[in-house]
Amino acid sequence: MQREKKTGTSRLLLPLFVLILTSWLNACSGWAPARPVYPPGYPVGFVERGSASWYGPGFHGNRTANGEVYDMHKLTAAHRTLPLGSVAVVRSLTTGRQVTVRINDRGPFARGRILDLSLAGAQAVGMVGRGTDDIELQVVSYQGRPGEMGVLRVQVGSFADPANAAALVERLRGVYPGTRAVTVELPEGRRYRVYAGQYQTEAAAEQAAGHLRRALDTDPFIVRDDTVRSP
Numbered sequence: 001m002q003r004e005k006k007t008g009t010s011r012l013l014l015p016l017f018v019l020i021l022t023s024w025l026n027a028c029s030g031w032a033p034a035r036p037v038y039p040p041g042y043p044v045g046f047v048e049r050g051s052a053s054w055y056g057p058g059f060h061g062n063r064t065a066n067g068e069v070y071d072m073h074k075l076t077a078a079h080r081t082l083p084l085g086s087v088a089v090v091r092s093l094t095t096g097r098q099v100t101v102r103i104n105d106r107g108p109f110a111r112g113r114i115l116d117l118s119l120a121g122a123q124a125v126g127m128v129g130r131g132t133d134d135i136e137l138q139v140v141s142y143q144g145r146p147g148e149m150g151v152l153r154v155q156v157g158s159f160a161d162p163a164n165a166a167a168l169v170e171r172l173r174g175v176y177p178g179t180r181a182v183t184v185e186l187p188e189g190r191r192y193r194v195y196a197g198q199y200q201t202e203a204a205a206e207q208a209a210g211h212l213r214r215a216l217d218t219d220p221f222i223v224r225d226d227t228v229r230s231p
Helices: 002-029 119-125 162-173 200-214
Strands: 047-055 076-078 086-092 098-105 113-117 132-142 151-159 179-188 189-201 222-225
Touching: 047 119, 076 119, 086 119, 098 113, 098 119, 113 119, 113 132, 113 162, 151 162, 162 179, 162 189, 189 200, 189 222, 200 222
Parallel strands: 047 113, 076 098
Antiparallel strands: 047 132, 076 113, 086 098, 086 132, 151 189, 151 222, 179 189
C-alpha cells in the first residue's frame, strides 16, 4: 500500500515538474508568444458606438471580403472601414453581454448601422430576436496581413446591370482617379458596386463623399478597399 501511494504522488508531480522546466527554458531562451504586426497607422484601441445588425442564412457559404467562406456559426463581423483582420470586443448596450469577433467582411450597407455581426456573434450578445442593437466596439488586436490596410473609397451606387455601373465609372473617372466597379454576390443576385476615388484619410474621403452626395443626389458610403478577390 505504501508503495502504491508513493507511485501515485510521483505521477502527480511529474507533469508539474515538466511545466516548471518548460517555463524556465522559455525564460532562458527569451521566447515569447508572437505579437501581432500592425500596419502603419492601424487604429488599435479605436472605440465606436452605434447600431449593429446581423447577417446569416442568406450569406452563409458566400465569399467574404477577405476571401474566406462566410460561416455564420463563427465569431466574425463586417465593418465598412476597419482593416480586414481587425479583432474587436463588441458589447451590447442593451444586455451588457460582450463577444470578441474578427472583421473579415465589408458592410453593413444600411444607413445608420456600423457593424454586421455573424449569427454566432449576435447570439453571444443576445440580439438575434431584435435584429438590431446599440453596441460599443473596441479594437483590441489584429490578425490580418502586415502592411496592408487598403485605401478608402466612396461607394456611390450598386447596380444589377453592369452597363449602368460601367457608365457611372466612365463619368466619374476623370474627376475621381481610381474609380472602379466591384462585383459582389448577394442573396438577391449579382451586384456591381461603384467605388469613386481613393483616399488615405477619413477626412479626405468624407470631403469627397460630400461632393458626390450633392453632385449625384445619392447617399454614399465610405469603404476601405482591401478586398481579396477569389480566383
